[in-house]
Amino acid sequence: MFTAKRVADKKDWLSGRDHDWEIIIGLEVHAQVASKSKLFSGAATEYGAEPNTQVSLVDAAMPGMLPVVNEFCIEQAVRTGLGLNAQINLYSRFDRKNYFYPDLPQGYQISQFEFPIVGEGEIEIEPEGGEAVIVGIERLHLEQDAGKSIHDLSPDDTFVDLNRSGVCLMEIVSKPDMRSPEEASAYVEKVRGIVRALGTCDGDMEKGNLRADVNVSVRKPGGDLGTRCEIKNVNSMRFIRQAINYEARRQIDILEAGGEIDQETRLFDNAKGETRTMRSKEDAHDYRYFPDPDLLPINITQEFVDGIKANLPELPDARKARFVVDYGIPEYDARILTADKAKGDFYERLAKGRDAKIAANWMMGDLFGALNKASINLDDSPVNSDALGELLDLIGDKTISGKIAKDVFEKMFAGEGGANEIVEREGLKQVTDTGAIEKMVQDVIDANADQAAKVADNPRLVGFFVGQVMKASGGKANPQAVNEILRKKLGL
Amino acid sequence: MSEKNTGVTAKTVEKIARLSRLHVEPDRLAYLADEMNGLLAWIEQLGEVDVKGVEPMTSAVEMPAPLRKDEITDGGVRDKVLANAPKTESGYFVVPRSVE
Known part of the structure; x- marks a missing residue:
């Protein structure tokens, strides 16, 4: 009873x-x-x-x-x-x-x-x-x-x-x-x-x-x-x-x-x-x-x-434990990604050969967010695992920054094409050419001479300059390169 | 016979009739209760048999259920299925409204 x-x-x-x-x-x-x-x-x-x-x-x-x-x-x-x-x-x-x-x-x-x-x-x-x-x-x-x-x-x-x-x-x-x-x-x-x-x-x-x-x-x-x-x-x-x-x-x-x-x-x-x-x-x-x-x-x-027992597939609990060990993602993420077979399968395709944590973050953040907002099931997602993988690869090889990637993702989700296609078409490739970045940095320093003078006393002002350069580049400048060049030029 | 088992009352008959969707005139309820008690008393004679250690028998055939493969072998006979229905429309059975 x-x-x-x-x-x-x-x-x-x-x-x-x-x-x-x-x-x-x-x-x-x-x-x-x-x-x-x-x-x-x-x-x-x-x-x-x-x-x-x-x-x-x-x-x-x-x-x-x-x-x-x-x-x-x-x-x-x-x-x-x-x-x-x-x-x-x-x-x-x-x-x-x-x-x-x-x-x-x-x-x-x-x-x-x-x-x-x-x-x-x-x-x-x-x-x-x-x-x-x-x-x-x-x-x-x-x-x-x-x-x-x-x-x-x-x-x-x-x-x-x-x-x-x-x-x-x-x-x-x-x-x-x-x-x-x-x-x-x-x-x-x-x-x-x-x-x-x-x-x-x-x-x-x-x-x-x-x-x-x-x-x-x-x-x-x-x-x-x-x-x-x-x-x-x-x-x-x-x-x-x-x-x-x-x-x-x-x-x-x-x-x-x-x-x-x-x-x-x-x-x-x-x-x-x-x-x-x-x-x-x-x-x-x-x-x-x-x-x-x-x-x-x-x-x-x-x-x-x-006979049936011997051939049972992996169940959600076991899969969750494996995700934590094999992909090094937190248990909370692993639980969400294994709640459903489709999610787990999508994740495994996406994470294969890529940074598993970044893959988990993109899936649970941008992708699930967009799907939720549009009330679409993962099975019917306009961006499948290969397409999202293509985008992650562009971040991985520094072709685009993570920030630009978010815009590209939105366009992909709206059906405006694949990641490479959108980046090419809209000229979103990250600028890694140090010469070009140096010029942008110099222009920003020249335009803000007062601030530049104060940087030595107040190093936190670097953030302001990074922001200005990124803005000038339309978000396309490689942030790490910008940081390095700025610090050199400002004498930090 | 009915004095042995007074388990079924007119009220029980009324309930069984409603569950079975059978119409029974009120003046027949007591008579039917009596009849049913008679039947039950008769069946209760089986209680005299000693069945200690005997598995209940639910089928006369001592074999497990034959099974079939999961294959589509039937259906697609809508005309036959609907043939006896008093009212149909667009391939549906049509019955008096079953909700308010």
């Missing part, structure tokens, strides 16, 4: 009228298995197809159609279980979860209830601005997705598309081990990083391929657990944090007004940033689970599990 022993860090307590409150959070992450065909039928899973074109008669629940298990899905569940440091159950079974909804043609969802394929495990998360926390995994089970109901195509009707019906999901259930919105989103981030590294799910939250049900309750710090509410289908890290903040405050307000929390299912309204009732307790589902008589139990062998 859940115990929730850990008390939240005091900074995460919410203030109340009579005493502080802490939030208890547990998450159910639904991760779509990256299979070509569905869990129980040979229909395709590809996103965005015309409605009802990727539906077999099995998925449409036509009478007499029988499900046959996709072995790839079983393998991906085991891989993911190993990535979550969890127990793999050699015997598992499918059960029917009964409920009625227009997008569930069978009238039941095939899921695993009593004997899931993966049991308890744990992962370490590193919430922004907090200490590392171990989060327990309760279980991972396989289940089929429902179809999709569309409510905005007609004012009176609901349109149903069954393309998603039968697609394989892994439901990863955490223990109620999280105590703040930041911990919850760090957990989802970590799970996403793991499934992406393993290749078992593409982790695309926008397409709904990874989404979370968030269980929230509040209690007096360290006190008895409160009644929880479940917020369904939250599909971004930001929404997860928003939903928890809103829901915790809502519950506190009710409790402080002397009310009670109804255990219910709520949905999060992205636009309004609030949660509202979806199903009340009165309608709470009584799922009447029972073993699916159409499916035999799943028996896998220890050799099968060991």
Whole structure:
């Protein structure tokens, strides 16, 4: 049974009228298995197809159609279980979860209830601005997705598309081990990083391929657990944090007004940033689970599990440790660069044969900054690793200064060409010709004779001269050369 | 028979009917509760069998599930899928609005 022993860090307590409150959070992450065909039928899973074109008669629940298990899905569940440091159950079974909804043609969802394929495990998360926390995994089970109901195509009707019906999901259930919105989103981030590294799910939250049900309750710090509410289908890290903040405050307000929390299912309204009732307790589902008589139990062998274990790719934690050792970057940088497989891969391509620290700084500073501002994913970045590498090489061989490089980067990001091309076209090459620099330095000294006279007493004035020369050169003069020549001419 | 098991009440029947989306006239609830209690009592006779140490049997076939490869072999039969639907539009099933 859940115990929730850990008390939240005091900074995460919410203030109340009579005493502080802490939030208890547990998450159910639904991760779509990256299979070509569905869990129980040979229909395709590809996103965005015309409605009802990727539906077999099995998925449409036509009478007499029988499900046959996709072995790839079983393998991906085991891989993911190993990535979550969890127990793999050699015997598992499918059960029917009964409920009625227009997008569930069978009238039941095939899921695993009593004997899931993966049991308890744990992962370490590193919430922004907090200490590392171990989060327990309760279980991972396989289940089929429902179809999709569309409510905005007609004012009176609901349109149903069954393309998603039968697609394989892994439901990863955490223990109620999280105590703040930041911990919850760090957990989802970590799970996403793991499934992406393993290749078992593409982790695309926008397409709904990874989404979370968030269980929230509040209690007096360290006190008895409160009644929880479940917020369904939250599909971004930001929404997860928003939903928890809103829901915790809502519950506190009710409790402080002397009310009670109804255990219910709520949905999060992205636009309004609030949660509202979806199903009340009165309608709470009584799922009447029972073993699916159409499916035999799943028996896998220890050799099968060991074979998968032997071929697991490098996981985010291991990659982070390697980045610190191999590239000599700080742990903080390594964590950000390995949170996601795409980031880690990009970084490794960029850092190869270059200054690894400069590569990390450029990626995390300029590139991530620009991507964030433009709301673009790294995968769709207008500047790829080769292009950014070309720019870093120009800094490395002193063709341009770091300062000019920032301008060049902006132009590259805006699609105005490659680094070399922009530097050539706009004549941004650093002036390293000492003769030319000497002339600029002399001109500046001549124009500021008063200041030049004071330099001997006040050496800090050199900075003023460096600035003036750089300005005169349009930022193109090599700063080191300017410094050396200035000092010589000013007699320092 | 029903005196042995009084677990099912008219209220239980009403709840089961709602979960199953079945319409049951109120004057039938007590009758059905009685029927169900009778069924349960009959099934409870199985409790007399000693099953100590016997694994629960969930299938009559003693073999693990046959598995299939992850290949696209089906789908693309929208006309068949939609054939029995009372209402369709643009390739979708159309049902009475399911949210407010």
